[in-house]
Amino acid sequence: MGERGFPQGSPLLRCLAIYGEMPGRFALTAVLLAAVNVALVGQQVMVGHAVQEAQHGRLVAAGPDGVLHYDRAWFWVALLIGLSLARAAVQYGAGLLSLSIGQRLLTILRGRILTQIQRLDLAYHWRHGVGEMVTRMTRDADKVRDALINFWRQIFETGLIVAISLGLLALYSPWLALGPLVLLAIGIGLLWSEADTLVALDRRIGDAYDAVTQDLSEGVNGVRVIKAFSLGEARAERFRRHVDLFRVEARAAIRHACRSIPLPQTIIALSHAWVLGLGAWMVAHGALGLGALVAAMLVVNTLVLRIESIGRLLQVIADARASAARIWEVLDAEPVINSGSAPLPEGPIGFRLSHAAASPLGDGATVLRDLSLAVQPGEVVALVGATGSGKSILTALLPRLVEVDEGRVELGSAETGWRDVRTSDLHALRRRVHVLPQESFLFSDTLAANLRLCAPDATDDELRAALDKAAAGELLARLEDGLETRVGDRGATLSGGQRQRVCLARALLADADILVLDDATSALDAQTERRAIDNIRKLRAERPVTLLIVASRLSTALAADRVAVLSGGRIVAEGTHEQLSQDSAAYRDLMGL
Template sequence: MKAFGLGQARSVRFTAHVDTFRREARAAILHAARSVPLPQTVIALGHAWVLGYGAWLITQGELGVGALVAAMLVVNTLVLRIEGIGRLLQVIADARSSAGRIWEVLDAEPGIVPGRGRLPEGPLGIRFESVSASPLGDGGIVLHELDLTIQPGEIVALVGPTGSGKSILTGLLPRLIEADHGAVKIGSDEIGWHDVRGLELSDLRRRVHVLPQESFLFSDTLAANLRLTAPDADEEALHQALDRAAAGEVFARLAEGFETKLGDRGVTLSGGQRQRICLARALLADADVLVLDDATSALDAVTERRAIENVRTLRRTGDKPVTMLIVSSRLSTILAADRVLVLAQGRIVAGGTHEELAADNASYRALMGI
């Protein structure tokens, strides 16, 4: 707002909203004051009716002063109870209206129905078989008859022009988005390929982790943010995850260590620091498939390459290999991958190493500006 000089315009707009609220609130109060039901008015004036009629009976010698006082006490008790019942009925009426809207949400059938299968233990890869997806439901196909296979432990970079469907492709893996046609499968040649539609969502999303570009950090300590994916992780595991994400120096600069408050959305950190913390959290989840949807865009080339190489080390050292799909348009990221896939017009139109594509594919050279 400051950069675009919008302060005055936004102040006028906010003042207009306040004036509208004040006017509508006053109208609501006037409507409520005019709409008091007649029975409620009669009940509220019960004291006057009893006092007037009782005074007339006393003048006629038909009623004593003590009886009038007793009658007034009885009326006072009844009026309070009846008014309470009236307020309760109003609350019940409001609650029924609100509950109706809440039940509409609770009764809505989920668009993505979980399966019952579980993935076998072992390294996992990714396979798309003739997958078409139209996430907006308007018939506009973004991915069309897409086929690709990523073997377990492979690091693959996915590139493509803006709007080609890269983020939609990543959302299909943990079933954040549902494919219209075809099959999205997780597995390997050894354990078999399993359609994600037949898997439990909790098990699928535990084994397949997608890290978006705009990762979220809560207004809590560093340790609490990291332990979102691994509640039982000790400090040694936290340190290891930070080191693998090339975030060791970030931790070293925090005066209170793991107890440092990060602020809402990680406001106390820079963009690159937030991305490294989120990458460490994703690695701490110990997923078999890690998808980075431009999740290292704020990192410098050296730090980014070090983080990717640390993940690659998991395969070389004999630990559980991590399959990585990296969506990026940066040459430094692509050079760290085993091979590159080019997405265009809803399909994988080319694949190979960077050197092969740079030599043989003109559209890839144009896309990368080389």
């Protein structure tokens, strides 16, 4: 078993093992399908017996008065019709159950993928695009579901039909069963030999589909940029190229299947000729009855049709094997960052970084090196640095969104002691350290629902108070539906500054001890930004909130208690604005002084 209870082995078989979570439905479906297939062969055997009776004149008999009696004929008709109706009802129930199981499996798979995506750290998401994750949840999961539903309708049923049919033929004559057995083995062997090639082809199709999904996602999410720079035609051409590549790969897979599958199907179909030729010879020599030959032909016809469908199923299985492998690549990925168990210190907390180094992508490209910075509880510190200097990576170290490679990141205070974030409970850590990124992300829901994400029990009055603290109190007056206004996809109905203030209000509702604004007020004017920071300062009277602000404007630096200058992956200067204006050339250059 895998670390999280997933079985190891073939990716598709690992998906099939999820059926173990619904053993009752699985067993019932298997029993019903077995009954359906036994009944099908039974019908064919009954037809053979009816023909045998007709051959001997017992199906329709003449009475002493010369009147024909159809009692025996009506018996077989009633028996066959009754068995057909019963088989149809059972097959209908088995079909519904198999579809239900398939949908349940799809739900389980998608739920596990989503849970795993949330578990994985930011570095994983930076290496893999949105399109790739969406493809795993949609196309790949659907293909696996389709294959496992076909498992019931094709593999399981066909296996039963093969076993029952060959057994019945062997009862009539071992020689009748030998030909189909050999031909089936050759045909299935040829079909199976093509499976790996089809998997490789579908893998290429999946990669091409990832590019299509990623481009589509970027085209929708970046529609404002595309329109602003009149990039519609260029993006459409780029999308067409990705679609064309997907179509080329899909055609290559279809061409290969069309070349490789007909030959084994033809070999399997020769079973008809074997049973008909040998059976006719045996009937002529009295070794086999005519009714038995008819039954044998019906059985082998069903057998050949079922096996021929395996060829079509092979493409589905090959697709699903590739998709299952891609799904398990995500499910088997282990997050670099794992939770500790130690509680954080009670009361107000600050943070300190000691000789910290970080390479966020894990590729050895160090962004921060030998960085030390201490911020006391309740202090407001501005962090300034050139573009690309690693400010966002530094802020991500505090809630362990990114892990340090060297050094320590600690929370606490001189009074309560310091706790290394790597030993702390991750959920508690991220509840008490809230990082507000520059990208103001709002969900496609109401304003109230977005605000309550971190405080689900907050009252409307508390929501309004949080908006006031974020200098967004006047926003409600402009919205016709107030807190129940739907903000659209990513908050599209609000301006950039409004989105930033709503996100700040949401962060304040989280009631964190350390609040990090990663250039999260960049869309605000200086006066509004200062008002929001002053409102946060006032919280000191109730409970000190430690505030780290990534600043790119002089007005932000002026609002802080002190400023830290980041350059070359290190803190190169600290102090008040007045001190740094006198002593730090780097600070003067950054602030344009």
